Amino acid sequence: MSLIATAGGDSLIVARARATEPSRVAGGTPRAADAVRVADAGVPVLTLQGISLSFGGVTALDGIELAVAKGEIRAIIGPNGAGKSSLLNVVSGLYRPDRGVVQLGSERFRHVPTARLAAVGVARTFQNLALFKGLPVLDNVVMGLVHRRRAGFVRQILSTPQARREEAEARAAAEEAIAFLHLDAVKHQLAGGLPYGILKRVELARAMVARPQLLLLDEPFAGVTLGEKRDLAAHVRNARDAYGTTVVLIEHDMGVVMGLSDRIAVLDYGRKIADGSPDEVRSDQAVIDAYLGVDHEGETELVI
Numbered sequence: 221m222s223l224i225a226t227a228g229g230d231s232l233i234v235a236r237a238r239a240t241e242p243s244r245v246a247g248g249t250p251r252a253a254d255a256v257r258v259a260d261a262g263v264p265v266l267t268l269q270g271i272s273l274s275f276g277g278v279t280a281l282d283g284i285e286l287a288v289a290k291g292e293i294r295a296i297i298g299p300n301g302a303g304k305s306s307l308l309n310v311v312s313g314l315y316r317p318d319r320g321v322v323q324l325g326s327e328r329f330r331h332v333p334t335a336r337l338a339a340v341g342v343a344r345t346f347q348n349l350a351l352f353k354g355l356p357v358l359d360n361v362v363m364g365l366v367h368r369r370r371a372g373f374v375r376q377i378l379s380t381p382q383a384r385r386e387e388a389e390a391r392a393a394a395e396e397a398i399a400f401l402h403l404d405a406v407k408h409q410l411a412g413g414l415p416y417g418i419l420k421r422v423e424l425a426r427a428m429v430a431r432p433q434l435l436l437l438d439e440p441f442a443g444v445t446l447g448e449k450r451d452l453a454a455h456v457r458n459a460r461d462a463y464g465t466t467v468v469l470i471e472h473d474m475g476v477v478m479g480l481s482d483r484i485a486v487l488d489y490g491r492k493i494a495d496g497s498p499d500e501v502r503s504d505q506a507v508i509d510a511y512l513g514v515d516h517e518g519e520t521e522l523v524i
């Protein structure tokens with residue numbers, strides 16, 4: 221079940237930020253590159269301020285600061301257990317942080333409301349595919365717009381003019397997302413019968429169909445072949461280029477991360493230990509010690 225379809229949970233809108241409010245990055249002091257980028261792009265699409273989260277005695281996130289500008293592709297990397305999934309879950313409202321604020325555009329939250337996630341312009345994919353195997357690809361992609369349907373269940377059953385109009389609009393948007401992701405040839409096939417690499421693309425189409433401001437991708441390239449990785453990575457970049465979508469992705473494959481990302485944030489034991497361009501991160505000694513120094517199985521630098 222997609223997050224949008226199952227949305228629920230409490231939330232607290234702390235305040236509406238002023239459009240000119242400066243963003244903060246690691247240590248509370250904007251780096252020059254961040255300051256320029258933020259000034260160029262206005263309010264960051266995503267800002268995390270002092271996000272901390274623990275489970276019992278385990279600290280998953282410890283004072284995370286992050287600013288992601290519009291149109292940026294930002295990877296979150298780090299060793300197993302570093303806090304990457306927890307971070308994505310905080311941004312998408314699945315986890316409520318113990319401390320800190322998540323700012324999406326100009327709205328600030330102590331707990332991001334999952335029920336309003338699509339309304340605040342966020343869509344996400346999951347590490348394990350969350351598609352309906354018994355439905356055709358087209359219907360799966362339409363599900364990405366379920367939050368927009370105003371006509372209630374009864375109206376849909378009775379097929380009122382409003383329900384029919386919404387259905388037609390949803391199908392048209394889904395057709396467009398399918399064409400964008402080159403899925404036309406399989407759009408009437410059941411998701412259950414399709415190869416894993418294609419399903420990853422279907423999930424991307426379902427996330428993209430609502431034209432989110434911010435797309436959260438949880439290990440989108442895990443388990444696919446090198447050719448499919450290249451293909452998927454190109455689609456992610458095309459989505460950013462065509463629609464200005466901001467992308468935050470968790471990924472273990474350094475080839476993909478280095479080839480696709482504008483910037484990379486590195487987590488270790490719940491703390492952000494680096495945040496910079498692929499070249500900066502690649503040569504950062506703390507990152508090499510914590511993560512890059514270890515062997516990443518079967519990875520090839522990806523030229524996208």
Ligand SMILES: Nc1ncnc2c1ncn2[C@@H]1O[C@H](COP(=O)(O)OP(=O)(O)OP(=O)(O)O)[C@@H](O)[C@H]1O
Nearest residue numbers: 275278279280298299300301302303304305306307
């Ligand atoms: N729901 C939970 N309940 C208890 N502990 C959790 C929960 N979610 C995460 N943790 C713990 O928080 C820490 C960070 O986990 P998280 O899954 O965020 O790391 P990760 O970087 O995504 O790891 P991986 O790369 O292995 O997916 C780990 O110690 C993990 O065991």
